[in-house]
Amino acid sequence: MKKENDKIIITPFVWVLTTFFLLLGGGSWAEQKHIALYAPDSLTGTGVLKHILPRFSLKHNIRVGLAPIQAQADVVLSRQKEGSPAFQSGSEIWYVSVQGEGASDFAETFRDWITSDIGKSAIESFVSSDGMTFSTQFDVALLTPQETELVDVTLGHQIAMKNCGRCHAIDETNRKKTIGSTPSFAALRTFQDWEIRFEAFFTLNPHPSFTQIEDVSEPFSEGSPPPISPIFLTLEELDEIIAYTRQVIPADLGQRIQLN
Ligand code: HEC
Structure with a gap:
């Protein structure tokens, strides 16, 4: 009688163990x-x-x-x-x-x-x-050292902080003050075509209603004034922002964003 009991307890246990090792060993070797x-x-x-x-x-x-x-x-x-x-x-x-x-x-x-x-x-x-x-x-x-000195991004960083930093996280320092649903610059940098998007950002929503580029944009129409305090930039200033953004390290894919 005792033997019978042992069998009942041990058999399923051994079976479970064997299966476990088979799965573990077999599976991981195959993969x-x-x-x-x-x-x-x-x-x-x-x-x-x-x-x-x-x-x-x-x-x-x-x-x-x-x-x-x-x-x-x-x-x-x-x-x-x-x-x-x-x-x-x-x-x-x-x-x-x-x-x-x-x-x-x-x-x-x-x-x-x-x-x-x-x-x-x-x-x-x-x-x-x-x-x-x-x-x-x-x-x-790959630029010569002399040329590299010309690539100074501090101005671009300042312009981005002042004009875009209300909504976009430019770097870690303003992340907390921004709107969580607005993509950070590091997230935007993950797009293959990020540079094209930046060059044209003032034509891409939501920016046109509050952004004017000197000599490029039409003035805001009198009937629909900007809903928030507007951004005025020159193309040169936009170039500075792009120069800064070029050296922003793209966010990991895990944080990649979906624009509407
Ligand atoms: C008032 C808030 C606000 C400000 C200020 C702002 N943005 Fe944005 N921006 C947004 C939002 C929100 C989106 C996401 C739009 C979407 O999801 O389609 C966006 C998206 C973008 C995109 C991606 C657009 C696309 O459709 O691919 C670029 C590039 C961009 N912003 C650049 C800038 C730059 C450069 C500045 C500063 C000069 C700036 N933004 C200032 C709110 C803002």
Whole structure:
């Protein structure tokens, strides 16, 4: 009688355990996506890969292992001018290339990610223990030092704060004072065509009713005065706002907005 009882208790328990291990083991092996990345020590040593690779793995469910030698890698990060430019430190540009003939789709997923806005913002958010950072703004970074000095965005920041900051979060400092439902500049920056939208913002709702661009907009009609205190800008000032917005790091896709 006692034996019978044991059986009744133990059997379902063993069955549940076995099923659990089968699911756990079988499932995760089948779904394990994996690529091997090679990068020279001078890059791994900065810690940037530890910073960005988990973000990639989390997003795409693909694990990235480091290959000890380049020949064993699916993807290579190097200063050899091969593949696509990915990021830059000082005057050194790092390229990403997918390697080998039967290179996997996962390797291509990695290349596409690291050169996307999200990959770029992951790279730009990294600061090494000795203060080193990477840039992904090749158009700005590739300029000669003298030209770079001309790209001063403080004026653009001020103009944006004063005119747009009532509604849009320009950066963290005015986020709390803005209207939550209005997209932040970082969110607007996620649009591929953000620059076109900024160039034309005064024609896009809700702005026309309260915005005038000197020599461009028609004056507000007498019958419908601006409902709120109006914005007056010159095209030069709008250019300054755009120059500032260009270096705003796009918000993560998780926060991407839907405009009406
Ligand atoms: C009174 C509030 C307010 C002010 C001031 C304001 N905006 Fe906006 N803006 C909005 C709202 C609300 C939206 C979202 C509209 C929507 O969801 O369609 C928006 C959207 C935008 C968009 C995206 C438009 C589209 O349809 O793609 C741009 C670009 C933009 N604003 C730029 C600016 C700039 C530049 C300034 C300052 C010069 C500014 N805004 C000032 C409220 C404002």
